[in-house]
Amino acid sequence: MVSGIQHAVQGMTLQTQRQDQIANNLANVNTTGYKRRDLFASSIEKHLQDDRGRVSGQRVLRADETYTDFSDGVVEQTGNPLDFAIQGEGFFSVMRPSGVAYTRDGSFSLDQEGFLITGSGDRVFGDSGFIKVDPEGGELNVLQDGTVLQDNVEIDRLRISDFPRPYKMLGVGDNYYRPEADGTGKNVSSPLRSGFEIQQGYLERSNVNPVHEMTGMISSHRVYEATAKAMQSQDETLDKAVNTVGRVQ
Structure with a gap:
């Protein structure tokens, strides 16, 4: 008993x-x-x-x-040119005070210096470092492969990172994730060149x-x-x- x-x-x-x-x-x-x-x-x-x-x-x-x-959430149109949704695999790569983190939240904006930042103020990575545009410049366009254009001139490319499946990711707050450190090196991020599409003016909602x-x-x-x-x-x-x-x- x-x-x-x-x-x-x-x-x-x-x-x-x-x-x-x-x-x-x-x-x-x-x-x-x-x-x-x-x-x-x-x-x-x-x-x-x-x-x-x-x-x-x-x-x-x-x-x-x-x-x-x-699993993917529903993609919803916002019309904001600094909103981005990933359809398919991968995460946006951002720099936090505690180090690199990953997120599917693509509701970005520009700071006073022209850096692309998250809602928490963290800078977004491109292939060449942090993505920076001219705040006073012309139209900003992002292609489906993540290429960032301003006035039809290529600025950088969004760094979309992915990890081996099944994902072993830890939530670290503010809708960010980090890979579990298991010491095997099997969960190291790798930049994606395919398997995803970036949709500008859209956001991925919660699943x-x-x-x-x-x-x-x-x-x-x-x-x-x-x-x-x-x-x-x-x-x-x-x-x-x-x-x-x-x-x-």
Whole structure:
């Protein structure tokens, strides 16, 4: 009975974590380039040995890790010439104070010096360094391969980076990602020359499906309630076993 209560608590903890993740997805349903996240759950059999050498099993249920769904979001036209959407593979490469990071959020602007920056003020990489244009110059156009033109003169090319699949990327805030450092060198970024198209005047919206998330939240809540009732039932049974059945007459 005690182990049953432990399993119930583990199940309730898992559902609480899942609901927190769903709530985060719903909060970012309108965040440009956001990728939904979910949990992997695992059940582990622990084998314990007592002082007499007897082995018993104990099952542990826990949230193993958070994973990110990197499927494409819907592309929406904005008409802003500094909005860019990647269709296909890859990430925009930007420089943060803490180092290089990657994002699918292409809602850019120009700073006073003419550098292309993200909404957080981080500079965007091109093949030749940070992309810089003349703020007082003429029309800015970006081709599908990422080539940046001003007054029909080539300035640079957006650096679109990609990583081996499946992606092992860590969210580092502000809708940025970095590759996991596993020491093998297998998740090193590589600049793309194909497999994607840049759409100027468009943004990739979040890939969160609100209906799917709400359905998942309701389902998770029902599992939580059922597990809580099971734990209450086991607790009542244990109480009777201790205070009634075990009472000395």
